[in-house]
Amino acid sequence: MSEVQASIEQPSLVQRFLDRVEIVGNKLPDPAALFISLLFIVWFLSWLFAGVDFNAVxxxxxxxxxxNNQLTGEALTQFFSVMVTNFSxxxxxxxxxxAMLGIGVAEYSGFINAGLRAIMAKTATWLLTxxxxxxxxxxxSAVDAGYVLVIPLGGVIFYAAGRHPLAGIAAAFAGVSGGFSANFVPSALDPMLQGISQAGAQLLDPNIVLNPLNNYYFTTASALIVTGLGWFITDKxxxxxLASNKLDGDLSDLPKMEPLExxxxxxxxxAMFSVVIGLGILFASAYPIDxxxxxxxxxxxxxxxxxxxxIVPLIFLLFLVPGLVYGLVIGKIKTSKDFIEGMSKAMSGMGYYLVIMFFIAQFIYAFGQSNLGILLAVKGAAFLKEMALPAGITITGIIFLTGFINLFVGSASAKWALLAPIFIPMLMQLGISPDLAQAAYRIGDSSTNIITPLMPYFPLVVVFCQRxxxxxxxxxxxxxxxxxxxxxxxxWTLFLMAYWGLGLPLGLQASYEYLPN
Structure with a gap:
């Protein structure tokens, strides 16, 4: 073997490191067992630290x-009394x-298959990523629909193009979750975070008002950064x-690249005509101011x-209606039995996911009731404040601290509701605006979503990979x-620093500095 061939076949340092991460990570217990273990750990830690004065507010x-000790009789009784509702x-x-009910009909009828083949026929392979x-x-913009819609379709699209489907799932997951705060289309997340930020800012300045799109220009520009960076990482x-990850799942029902007949x-x-009609009805009914x-x-x-x-029921209809129309026209759906079979087939593959979700729901409940997550957030923020570093380093610290906390507390709104009353008044006292603090939070919150099993949709993506x-x-x-x-x-952090240094606008009615009245 020549030296050139040896250098080609020798895995890079990065690939060897990732191979080691995969080996170690796969030796972890099954996700369901992992969350059972984490539940017991939370119980133990709540018992261990109950009554300890942490000098925190x-x-x-x-x-x-x-x-709060979760092993007291009262706490355990409450835990069992809400176990069913925690899950349901x-x-x-x-x-x-x-969402999967509608997608199931669209997949069963062949609508998704045909739609992907039509898209693939017009999209260059090198532009897929x-x-x-x-x-x-x-x-x-469709809240959580991307997790159940875009991520599995990423795998299907890559497979249909002759590429590794797990790379498609990774690219889609990076866009949906890793780039959660990069978007040029306003979404419900913008006013939700703004409302929490404003409440935190008003603890120090009762008269301050923030615009719901106070990060819009930055998130728009961030979409280009995330897309370009994600493209490079996926392909290179x-x-x-993933070349060593051989496909051994049941791929019989996945679309092939044959031209449409x-x-x-x-x-x-x-089917697409039915989509246009449906969207037209939605637009006409939503347009009036009343x-x-x-x-x-x-x-x-x-x-x-x-x-x-x-949004989720609308996604359900977005796939159900054209899937049904496609099936009726092509003859795949002839009776109500065929229609229900598509939904049943989709649900049959969700059993493992439901088992995992049951234990995740119980863990999140106990973790929240114990106050361990809040203690972690409060102590981390206090540490940053005590260091009294320059503004740029402080903002960088906020980003990295948020990314770390995000490994344990998945909900963006719940986490910001805990952190905003600490971060924002603290940074305002340093002359840093709530708008900039929120932008920093969004970077940290997005970046580590995709590597924590505690993120509720993480196990679902594992299931998509196992297909x-x-x-x-x-x-x-x-x-x-x-x-x-x-x-x-x-x-992304460096991009924010450069964006800030150039004085580019963060969003509507936004600023970088806070000047007390």
Whole structure:
């Protein structure tokens, strides 16, 4: 073997490191067993630290922060009394199942198959990666729909193009979750975070008002950074590493790259026509200022707007209706039995996911009740304040601290509700505006979403991977996403520093400095 051949076949240092991460990660217990273990750890730590004076204040109540022992008789009784509702009311469960019902019909009828083949026929293979990432970024406007829609389709699209499907899942996951705060389309996340930021700022300045789009220009520019960086990482780092992950799943029902036949094109046209009609009806009903789709203030994008609350049912209909039309035209769906079979087939593959979600829901409940997560956030913020570093280093510290806390507390709104009353008044006293603090938070919150098994949708993405590689596990997904996470965290932070240094506007009515009145 020549030296040139040896150098080609020798894995790079990065690939060897990621291989080691995958091996170690896959030796972790099954995700369900992992969360059972974490539940017991939370119980033990709550017992160990109960009664300890941490000299910290709970920002929610203004009272001394204490750890609540979850092993007392009262706490355990309460735990068992809410165990069922913890699971049945766990937000990701309903989102996934409802969306999958509609997707199941669309997949069973062949609508998704035909649609992907039509897209593939018009999209150059080398543009697939940025297309998937960008679609994932835009999917934030549909709240959590990207997790159940874009990520699995990323795998299907890459497989249909002859590329490794796990690379498609990684690219889509990077766009949907790693780039969660990079978007050029306003979403419900913007007013939700702004409201929390404003409440935190008003603790120090009761008269301050923030614009819901106070980070809009920055998040728009960030979409380009995340897309370009994600494109490079997918094609140059992640996909080459995946060459050793052989496909051994059941791939019989995945779309191939054959051109559409005449009857398929006809059915696809009718299906897309039904989509246009449906979107037209939605637009016509939402456009009037007094539309029932709007919030009380007339907004369509406010978190309280019925339209935003109905995103998942609308996604359900977006796939159900054209899937049904396609099936009827092409003859795949002839009776109601066929229609229900598509939904049943989709649900049959969700059993493992539901088992994992049950234990995640119980863990999150106990973790929240114990106050361990709040203690971690409060102590971390206090440490940054005591260091009294320059503004740029402080903001960088906020980003990295948020990224670390995000490994343990997944919800963006819940985490910011805990951190904003600490970070924002602290930074305002240093002359840093709430708008900049919020932008820093969004970077840290997004970047590490994709490497923590505690993120509620992480196990679902593992399930998507197992469709193609049956022995894929936590380690496989973590190794795939680690290059995205670390690159996003570092490059995105540097981008904010450069953006700030150039004085470019963060968003509408936003500023970098806070000047007391």
């Amino acid at each position: 709970d920002p929610r109540s203004g009272q001394a922060l204490v750890i 009311h766990f937000h990701p469960v309903g989102v996934v199942l409802v 940025p297309m998937v990432i960008l679609v994932g970024i835009v999917s934030h 780092i992640v996909e080459p590493k 005449d009857h398929e094109r006809k059915a696809l046209r009718w 539309s029932s789709w709007r919030a009380e203030d007339g907004s369509l994008t406010a978190f309280s707007a019925p339209l935003m609350k109905s 193609y590689v049956t022995n894929a596990g936590i380690g496989t997904l973590t190794a795939m996403m680690l290059p995205f996470s670390m690159s996003f965290l570092i490059v």
